[in-house]
Amino acid sequence: MNLMNESIEVFPWNDNFSTGIPLIDEQHKRLIHLINLLACGLAYQSDTAELDRIFSELADYAAYHFKTEEAVWHNHLAGDEWEEEHKNSHNRFVADLIELKSKKDHVSVNETLKDVLSFLTHWLAFHILESDKHMSKVALGLQSGMTLTEAKLQAAADMSGSMKVLIETVLSMYDTLSSRTLELIKEVIDRQKAEAKLRLAANAIENTLEAICITDQCANIIDANPAFQQITQQSLNALIGKNLRELKSGLNNEPLFTGIIATLAEEGHWSGEVKSRSQAGETYTDWLTLSSIKDEYGAISNYVGIFSNFSRLSGQWHELQHMANHDALTGLPNRLLLADRMELAMAHAERTGSFLAICYLDLDNFKPVNDTLGHTAGDLVLREVSKRLQSHLRLNDTVSRVGGDEFVILLNDLHKPDDFEELLVRILSEICLPIGIREQHVFVTGSIGVTQFPHDRGEADMLLAHADSAMYQAKNLGKSRYQLYQIAKAN
Template sequence: MNRTKPIQEPTVNAEQLDERLSNRYRVLFTDSKVPMLLIDPSTGSIIDANDCACRYYGYDHRQLTALKISQINQYTAEEVDLEMRRAMAEKRNHFFFVHQLSDGSLRHVEVHSGKVEIDNRDYLFSIIHDITDRHTAEQQLKSLNQDFITLLENTSDFVFYKDKDRRFRFCSQRLAKLTGHNNWKEIIGKTERDIFPEELATNYLSEEPELFKKAEPILDRIEPFLNEKGEKGWVSTSKWPVLNSQGGIDGIFGISRDVTAKQNSEEQLRIAASVFQNVSEGIIVTDTNGIIIETNNAFCSLSGYSREEVINTNPRFLKSGYHDDNFFAQMWHSLKTEGAWKGETWNRRKDGQLFACRTTIKAVTGPDGTVSQYIGVMTDITALLRHHEEVEQMAYYDTLTRLPNRTLLSDRLAQALANGKRNQNTIAICFLDLDNFKPVNDQYGHRAGDLLLVEVANRITECIREHDTVARLGGDEFALVLTQLQSDSDLEQIVKRILSSITQPFKLPNQQQVAVSASIGICLHPDYPQDGDLLLRYADLAMYKAKEMGRNRYYIYREGQI
């Protein structure tokens, strides 16, 4: 804006201007639908204004021409000067200001100003265009663009737009960094083959011809990628065609999200689920109330129940009756106090058969330490226990009579002596040998002899008390350990009962009957405080004394009498 030299002559008023302006100018100025002002540049006074300007600013002609432009323009003198210099630098003949209307509202205006000379004096002829809406839209667009750039620079996703030639128009900073670029703008104009390894680029580009052809989006496709460290990962990619007004495709907009952690987690879950269903151990998962919420195939095979039959039920359907209430109370006490329990359980299958399990139960806790589930793992050890029982039977029991053998007798005798010494109880060690057993074998055979020995074992067992022991030493020899004897009469009653029981006739398989008797030698403890083997030897000597005295009797060992 050119500033004129101070004018010495009196300021021209509107009427004088009316006379001097041409009719053409008056029509243009007065009847224009655009606000127009005539301004004295030396004073900033508004000399004239058309009707449109009066209506726009909200003043009548007299009020408006009584103002100076600085009373309307909200820019300071420095800001006005800056805007004018900016316009000169940008080679534009219009300026941008903010004008205030009579109601106090502010409007953004574009002012086209030009110098006019009237009576050798310079004035500014200004045409005002309201650009408030445009300015607002531009600011919103600028803000939107800035927000979009902020999004591109800060999002963790791989955002991109490619034109129909497959060249990037923009992308997120994460994608730029991934491909070795410092700024996302460096990728503009490049293709996948320019920024990705050949294998990945080929994979990404291979899916797009169909997208251009059908104009249908690709949604949540899982694809490989290499992260910033060069490690293989996975992204979930969605691509949409961007259509123009004619329905053609101008480009492709896409978003890829790093789902490596999710994929790995899902893979771990798939592996865990596979292991869960394929391990040989039966597994059940219950809620905190003990209700089954999940189980595996092995448990169904082990228990005989289907998954549908056990879900939402309590595991007590496995109860076999083998364990008492105290057993389960201790189990729950361990789970509540230690978060785990381990032990052997006997359970009942759906078909009623019993099976033994090595069972481990653990509490599953959340981040706050609260128990959310219980997991029980059951290993079938039925065959193992049966084998163990068989081995134990062979090692400690007589195979014919199922009575303890000499090895187990030695152990029981040692325990009995220790308890007797501690409690000062009398213990009787008895050695029993059948009378006239050999003729039975000779006449009726070993099969008949074996059956007779089994029956003898049963009769002796029926005659003794629960805490006593009877063992078979071999052939027709048996040993007894009678504990907690309160008097001589206790011993006498038991021994006479045994002798009487054995003398009762035995019926053989051929319906023939045979009769045998027994001779019993006895050694008492603590009368003789020696070890078990020596006491049993004394009892053996006493047994031979009983035979010498006529058999079918008992004899108590007395030192010096044998």
């Protein structure tokens, strides 16, 4: 199950959020996507490292978005007080986000994520629906031929009434979320086991992958499926007659168990985390869903318990997320992930005053290997080259396979424009080494084109095109070398 498609949408995109300016709308969609990823992180209890990654991505993408947005408003409202106030709102956002990040060392990860979700939902509601939408209406009015005064009056009229109702509706979305935070995980897991719901039918119990047991009204087990037998490491005969509390030590908490029974009697079901200890002494966490079954007289006769393991579900999420963003052959980031990392790397370079080198690599003499020895041999060459590239990069650098025998390398946090040169020399030397295939050696080389940001300014696609152009210059100059894109010459 792909959680990127089945995501928890605490802030679903709606056409009412559109400003009418496509570039800004696309970036707003990206910010909303990050909020929904945070909700998934909350549901799956992300660790501190993941929280730091999300904070960094938010800060870098927000800086990138603010720069774009301010340029758009400047074209229409240069010198107007609205432009200055909009910049101030951006600065306040960054300050508030930094303050939230500083809290993570003093409160739990989950509490910090709740605060971030609350902050972002409220901020985006007012920023997108009120501030940005208001300014876009003025900008579009100016484009249609209105004067600034006329455009502001028309925008004010458009923003009255129903728009305020819309903002209040969006804000109420988070209020609903915050009151059901603990239920969020249950809803995600329930969606994955929709066909395994609390049935007494023996066939369903026998074949589901979820661990299910049926007890009498005293919680003594009368049946259990193979999955339950596996996690308890006991046969069905050994399980029958045992009390559920004997098998799940977390239920031995008397106040907890009493509360569960009371909830089952009143509402018919209960869900929550249960921590237990395995026979080997290891502590693990299950998500337990208990439901009561009533007889024909309305009295509780049985309970059905379904156990889901958090570790397995979290592992599936990360595996599917990796598949969507990585090349199947080499395991390297694909074009989709490269685009995101370029945006973040460019924003990071702007924010920190560092340099970013965009390196476009194409293998020389790869086609003869592929044509002569076949695609299987070609795939082996690509995988070996990928390993060699990764072995020379730092953790904060990126190497992506963008198609065929072409790769893009992003070198971040360079302190001087020429800091990349020694690394590229090592990479080119490594690529030249023989590759063993079918008891023979094949040889390929690499040509690399390089451009630097922010020395070379432009959108990500333009920077890639410049690096690609420099790569062809390297090929024309003899291959197995790198060539820096010459901005002045190109102009």
